[in-house]
Amino acid sequence: MKVLIFGAGALGTYFGLRWADSGTDVSFYVREGRKKQIEREGLQVTSVKGDTKVSSPTLVTNPSEATSPDVVLLGVKGYHLEDTIPVLKEFVAKGAKVLPILNGIEHITILQETLGKEAVLGGLSYIIATLDDRGHVHHTSDLHELIFGPLHPSQKEVCDSLNEINERANFNSQLTSNIEEEMWKKYMFISAMSGVTTAGDLHTGTIRDVPETLKLVENVMTEIKALASLYDVHINQADIDRRMESFHSLPYEATSSMHQDKRKKNKLEVEHLQGGALRLAKQVQLNLPYTETLYRLIKPYETQNS
Template sequence: MHIVVIGAGALGVYFGGRWIEAGVDVTFLVREKRAAQIKENGLKINSTHGDYEIKKPHVVTDSGEIESADLVLVSVKGFHLEGTLDQLKTLTEKGAYVLPVLNGIEHIKILQEKLGKEYVLGGLSYIFATLNDKGHVEQAGDMHHLVFGELDPSQQTISSKLAEVSQNAGFIAGHSSEITHELWKKYMFISALSGVTTAVNLPIGSVREHPETLHIGDMILREMQSLANAYGADITDADVDAALQNVHALDPEATSSMHKDRRKGLHLEVDHLQGGAVRLAEEVNLDVPYIRAVLGMIKPFEQG
């Protein structure tokens, strides 16, 4: 199986590297600047689940250099998705399926319209990982999950193949028969966590110390539940309770990737996450005041 990873950030390098460790053929499709960094420093995973150095990673900067591929893991930020579409189109025309692991929901429709519904699987990940100054992965905590599943019945074979090659790949792989439900659960959780931590510019422990602040996260979960159910996802009260339990189980210093980006002065995914939720809510005439408020508070920091 040949897997192409678009976006050699922490997530893409982690899962791509673990596949390589398991003997899978992986190509990293990256921008020129990232390619130069990889050429200079190589790729390494520093992880609570074991370190791994990727010897001579296969790196290209143009999809035209790739003869064929079975699967493309898309691990870019939401605001970079548009820039990958032509590359993805080239690869799907060569027979590749696409597994996006972006946060949110809107990207699924964008990819399906550009590439064709039959080529786009559903996917998400749970992992705390960043890149250090050398472009190496720093992964912390127990979570290193990759969940995927078919959005079209014709994708059963490729999903099964992916499950097979991921079985001994050094991370927790889940082949879900209800991937749409899983996508909405993740979207619900990340919208609340990223929204409240980024808006108040504090880690989750400080949020939990103030009931009034934690209440905002709780209400975002409830609004996301209503939004998901308006789109047929059937998110239950038990799903919301589980998300709240996860919030309380996090290390006090834990925070969202969006909050980390705000602290670093980087471009934020707020339009893709909270902005996307507001747009989806407007389409079904649903009022989401807490999400709108958090969107408004974070928006001034969007461009860094």
């Protein structure tokens, strides 16, 4: 199986190098600036699960240069989604399936409408990783999970093949027939974690220390649970309880990628995450007061001047 990583951000680089270590044919589609940095610095992962690096990875800057990939792992930020679609169309025309692991939910419908339902797999990841100034990945918790599955009956074979290479790679992988439900559960978790850490400028340990603030995390999850039910995806209280247990298990200094971006004065995914929930809620006439408050608090920081 040939895997192409669309972008070499923290998530794409992490899973790409883990696949490469296990013998999978991996290439990276990158912009010219990132290509020059990688040619100078290589790709490297520093991780509690083991370090790895590749000095000269296969880099592609034009879709025509790529050999036909079987799977394109899409791990870009939500605000870059629109820019990726013309290039993704070229890879899909070569027979590739797209595996998006973006935070959020809205992107699945957007990709299906533009690429075709048969071309888009369901996927998500649980991982805490960030890039340093050299473009190297720092992975700081035991979480490194890739969960995926078919959204169309025609995708069974490619999912089975992907599952085979994942079993050899140094990360946790799960192939599920209920991927839509799993994506909503992740959306529930990340909406709460990203919203509270970013709006409050807090890491998870401080949130856990203050019961009133910790309750806000659960309240946001409860709102997303209600939203999911109106889209025929049923999440129960036990699912919330498990995500709260996961929140408690994170390192004290752990935080969300959006909070990290706020600290770095990078553009934020607030419109893709909290904004997306509000748009979906409006379509089904549901109010999300906690999510809306977090959205309004984060929105002024969406684009900052470094």
